[in-house]
Amino acid sequence: MNGSSPGVEDGRDHAREQGSAVAWVESPLQMLCAVEAHHAGLLGTHARVIPRAGLRPLVVTRREITKLGPPAGLELAEPSPEMPRPRRGTTWAVGDAFSGKVQAAWLTALPGRIVIVDDGLATIRLLELLTGRFWTPLLRARATSGPLRKALGSAAGMRLRAAAHAGGLSIFTALPVPDDLARAVRERGAELVTHDFAWLRSQPMRRPGPRERTVVLGTSLVRNGLIHRDHYFGWLAGLGSTGPVAYFPHRREDPGDLARVGEQPGITVYDGGAPAEMTLRGLGAEQRVLSLPSTAVTSLRVLLSARGVVVETVDVPDEWWTAQAAPSLRTHLSMFAHHDTGVTG
The missing domain is CATH 3.40.50 (Rossmann fold)
Incomplete structure (x- = not known):
């Protein structure tokens, strides 16, 4: 940087x-x-x-x-x-x-x-x-x-x-x-x-990351009332239908929402806690990370670029946002929207 x-x-x-x-x-x-x-x-x-x-x-x-x-x-x-x-x-x-x-x-x-x-x-x-x-x-x-x-x-x-x-x-x-x-x-x-x-x-890898090819980072945007739940869960269901997905929760996600994520076919919810920067730094080149706009996107790109792992920011469609998502917030989040991917995954 x-x-x-x-x-x-x-x-x-x-x-x-x-x-x-x-x-x-x-x-x-x-x-x-x-x-x-x-x-x-x-x-x-x-x-x-x-x-x-x-x-x-x-x-x-x-x-x-x-x-x-x-x-x-x-x-x-x-x-x-x-x-x-x-x-x-x-x-x-x-x-x-x-x-x-x-x-x-x-x-x-x-x-x-x-x-x-x-x-x-x-x-x-x-x-x-x-x-x-x-x-x-x-x-x-x-x-x-x-x-x-x-x-x-x-x-x-x-x-x-x-x-x-x-x-x-x-x-x-x-x-x-x-x-x-x-x-x-x-x-x-x-x-x-x-x-x-x-x-x-500089630290040695203590354990490998998840085996699933697609890794999704959880988000606080749902619990904070900034995006609609149904749109978010519909997107996750679409991802799970195309292949196994490892889901790493955001620390502020609602427990009820996490239970619903775990019910989606093809999605495995992993135990959260440590930062994604620590948990996912052992991913391999055959894997990819998907995330809604998040600060973790920047740090994971720094940590995983040398390993050939693609870290993609999901482009949030307009209809996902609620009335609480002010234009200034969307502008702030856009600074993490590099190498975007569509919501279809």
């Missing part, structure tokens, strides 16, 4: 200055990217990664990373029900920049350096808001926020922009950031470091 090497070198310079860091992670992708950020040198000589308690996918991901052997100087702490309060002046890494608890901590605990790792499409929204006006609030897309929440989002936005101006903000991402947006982020003073999962790519 463009800018990867210079960013990593800058991160190593920071490591000599920082010493140590704490990372608070709430999703498998956040955990994996915190490990990659430490490997790249952004988190100092010692990093403590603390996963949020009560989330099975984080337990599975922590176990898989432990089996591989984390990078030197990285500690995978036991899950915690409470977000740690960063000590003043230390480096603090997070994924969810729109969390109210995280934003309050930026304002009250005053960490010395802030590192933000990937949290799916929300990372791109954060970059867009970061380059907005100084008082633009940091709020989730499609969220309905009251006056107090908007005030916190505005204060957090000003704090983050001030940190960027002072050279105290790094964003570590594997996502395809448009050139004009990347330029605007750097003009704000933030360090934008792109990566290609260097640590994960």
Whole structure:
């Protein structure tokens, strides 16, 4: 990815200055990217990664990373029900920049350096808001926020922009950031470091992937009310009728929906948990991955291109979308729509 090497070198310079860091992670992708950020040198000589308690996918991901052997100087702490309060002046890494608890901590605990790792499409929204006006609030897309929440989002936005101006903000991402947006982020003073999962790519394969030729990544778009269930399940049924399909659930999929997926002829639902980047990196050239627009598409292409595996983004027809799918959301998702495939599979 463009800018990867210079960013990593800058991160190593920071490591000599920082010493140590704490990372608070709430999703498998956040955990994996915190490990990659430490490997790249952004988190100092010692990093403590603390996963949020009560989330099975984080337990599975922590176990898989432990089996591989984390990078030197990285500690995978036991899950915690409470977000740690960063000590003043230390480096603090997070994924969810729109969390109210995280934003309050930026304002009250005053960490010395802030590192933000990937949290799916929300990372791109954060970059867009970061380059907005100084008082633009940091709020989730499609969220309905009251006056107090908007005030916190505005204060957090000003704090983050001030940190960027002072050279105290790094964003570590594997996502395809448009050139004009990347330029605007750097003009704000933030360090934008792109990566290609260097640590994960260097790890030996512990187990082969599924044997089915076609692998489908699950989606949160159904549960979030953005696409119609019947259209989605009709597409899956068509895929299953043409040959065996391995289905890897999205962590936010509804259990009832997953049960329905498993009832489709020809489709086997695999146990989810760890990120697709870890689970599917052993696929072979005779296999293909299909996915609705998703951040996993980008990272899997990086990890699987050398193995000859085609990772295809399904072009979502207009009639699939519900009224809740705003044009801005579709525009955001379109950045992952390269090497598209039709819904017929």
